[in-house]
Amino acid sequence: MRGPFRIEGHAIASEDGMIADSTGLMPNSLKFPSDQKAYETALDGASALVNGHLSYEWQANSPARKRLVVTRRVAGLAPDPGNPNARLWNPAGASFDDACASLGVRSGTVAVIGGTFVFSLFLTIGYDAFHLSHAPGVRLAGGLPVFREQADGRSPEAVLxxxxxxxxPARAFADGVTMVEWTRAP
Structure with missing residues (x-):
């Protein structure tokens, strides 16, 4: 745990390690019922979520979840004009602890849900766990990788x-999706 927080990443990637197509959006080919159910359950148990401006989970509980939206549009922290449960956060101008405190979150699980910049940011802050799913038969040539560090040809697994x-161990779902939980040694 990082201080009072447990930081967990959540991503589903194509066979070639991409989380979005060339437009920066997650295509329907990466959406599988089994993974979506596991994902939603994990997010329901989180104290707060962290995502970039294009990453959003679009579920019934989404508007009620406390979240940090990583952006360079603010100097440090600012209210999100479109969501009273969210704060805009620029990591260059405010610490992670201050950002969580702005939501009233001082402990618990923080779920990091993407995109590429945000996943890489938390490699430095420190993940306690990263839940990496793979979509069978999906390739997204020219898409966006899970991590910026994949630019040198590494897989998301090598980066983790x-x-x-x-x-x-890999967890296999009935629809062919596999999920591996990557954890930090205690």
Whole structure:
């Protein structure tokens, strides 16, 4: 745990390690009922979410979830004009702890849900766990990778291992999706 927070990443990637197509949006080909259900359950248990301006989970509980929207449009922290449960957060101008405090969140699980910049940001802050799912048969040539660090050809798994996380056993879902929880050694 990082201080009072447990930081968990959540992503589903194509076979070639992409989380979005070339437009920056998640295509329907990456949406599987089994993964969506596991994802929604995890987010329902989180104290807060962190996402970029294009990442949003679009579920019934989404508007009620406390969240930090990572952006360079503000100097540090600002209310999100479109969501009273959200704050706009520029990590260059405010600490992660201050950002969480602005939501009234001082402990608990923080779920990091993307995109690429946000996933890479938390490699530095420190993940306690990263839930990486893979979509069978999906390739997104020219898409956006899970991590910026994949620019040198590394897989998301290699990036996670390089950040000190170790893979647990693969969990297979009926629709062919596999999920591996990567965790930091205690």
């Amino acid at each position: 291992a390089g950040a000190g996380l170790a893979a647990g």
